[in-house]
Each structure stands twice: as structure tokens, then as C-alpha cells.
Amino acid sequence: MFDTMTSTKIIGAFCGALLVFLLAKWGAEILYATGGGHGGEQHAAYVIDTGEGDAHAAEEAEEGPSFDELLAAADVAKGAKVFGKCKACHKIEDGVHSTGPSLFGVVNRAIGGTDFGGYSGKLAQAGExxxxxxxxxxxxxxxxxxPGTSMSFAGLKKEKxxxxxxxxLDGLDG
Incomplete structure (x- = not known):
């Protein structure tokens, strides 16, 4: 029937063909990717800006309450929970600094107005x-x-x- 050398050649040829097939499939997926991504999300190859998004964003911004109205109706207890995102780098005790300056009395304080020596970036751009x-x-x-701040926090997206x-923070010093 078959000797050892012939069967080894057949198995080798089969494995080589399988390898070529898998490499071709992998290459085709890279060249002709149509989306997918993590979690099955679909991504467009390009986006055409029609300007409609800006109009809708402006309408949505006008519909909600103003920041002053949100501030007047603010919930201090919820603010304490939001502060949980800040407490890794900031302390709320007077004069106690950490990676960032103490936030005790920060509301209406002069920008850079503490003895904290690690300020970075162009804080003056924020205001007085x-x-x-x-x-x-x-x-x-x-x-x-x-710009140039070493603060790695991305920000709070929700105005509320x-x-x-x-x-x-305003209630801390009073």
C-alpha cells in the first residue's frame, strides 16, 4: 500500500494546503474588512458631514435647563458621590494636598491660589x-x-x- 515516506508527503501536502488557505483567508479579512469591531459594532469606512449633527446638537442644548438652573437645583449628596471620581488625586481637607491641590474652598478661590506646588499647564487660560x-x-x-495640564481626568460629560x-465643593468651606 503506502510506505511511510509517501504518507508523510500526503499529510505534509494537506497541512501545507491548509496553512495556505488560512493565510489567504486572514489576508482577505484584513484587505476587505467591512466592520465588526468589538462587540459586533459596525463602523463606517468614512463619514460624510452633512452639517445636520450640529443643528441637532444645538437644538438639544437649547431644550434642557441652563447650567445656572441646574446649579440652583443641585443635589449636594449626589455631588459627594461624583466627588468619588476626584478623590484619588484631590483631598477636601483645608491645606491637605495630594497628587492635586486641596479642593477645600475651591469655589471662588483664585486660580492657583494655594500653596500647592505642582500646578501644570496654562491654568491662567481657565480664568482668574x-x-x-x-x-x-x-x-x-x-x-x-x-492645555498642558498633567491632570489625566477626562472630564464630566453630564452637566448635571x-x-x-x-x-x-461650594458647601465644604461653609
Missing amino acids: TWDAATLNAFLTNPKKAT DRANLIAY
Whole structure:
């Protein structure tokens, strides 16, 4: 029937063909990828900006309450929970600094107005004092508000969370 050498050649040829098939399949998937991604998400190869997104975003922004209204109705207890995202780097005790400066009395304090020596970036771009509006802008996106900052926090996307946090911080010194 078959000797050992012939059967080894047949098995080798089969394995080689399988390997070529798998490499071709892998290469085709890379060249002709149509989406997928993690969790089955589909991604478009390109996006055409029609300008509609900006109009819808502006309409949505106008529909909700203003930041001042959110701040007036802020929940200090919820702000304390939001502060949980900050406490790895900031302390709320007067004069006690950590990776970042103490946030005790931060509302309406001069920007850079503590004895904390590790300020980074261009804090002056944020304004003169940490009033509610300045804090709101800063907490939305710290790296955009003060380019060059070493603060790695991405920001708070929800305006209500920012209002609750500012109300909580404002109540610390009183």
C-alpha cells in the first residue's frame, strides 16, 4: 500500500494546503474588512458631514435647563458621590494636598491660589477665579480648558453631575 515516506508527503501536502488557505483567508479579512469591531459594532469606512449633527446638537442644548438652573437645583449628596471620581488625586481637607491641590474652598478661590506646588499647564487660560462657570468649563474637559495640564481626568460629560459636584465643593468651606 503506502510506505511511510509517501504518507508523510500526503499529510505534509494537506497541512501545507491548509496553512495556505488560512493565510489567504486572514489576508482577505484584513484587505476587505467591512466592520465588526468589538462587540459586533459596525463602523463606517468614512463619514460624510452633512452639517445636520450640529443643528441637532444645538437644538438639544437649547431644550434642557441652563447650567445656572441646574446649579440652583443641585443635589449636594449626589455631588459627594461624583466627588468619588476626584478623590484619588484631590483631598477636601483645608491645606491637605495630594497628587492635586486641596479642593477645600475651591469655589471662588483664585486660580492657583494655594500653596500647592505642582500646578501644570496654562491654568491662567481657565480664568482668574474658580467660579461656577469656570469650574463647569474646566470639569467638562480639563485638557481642553488648560492645555498642558498633567491632570489625566477626562472630564464630566453630564452637566448635571458638574452642577452637583460644584454645589458639593461650594458647601465644604461653609
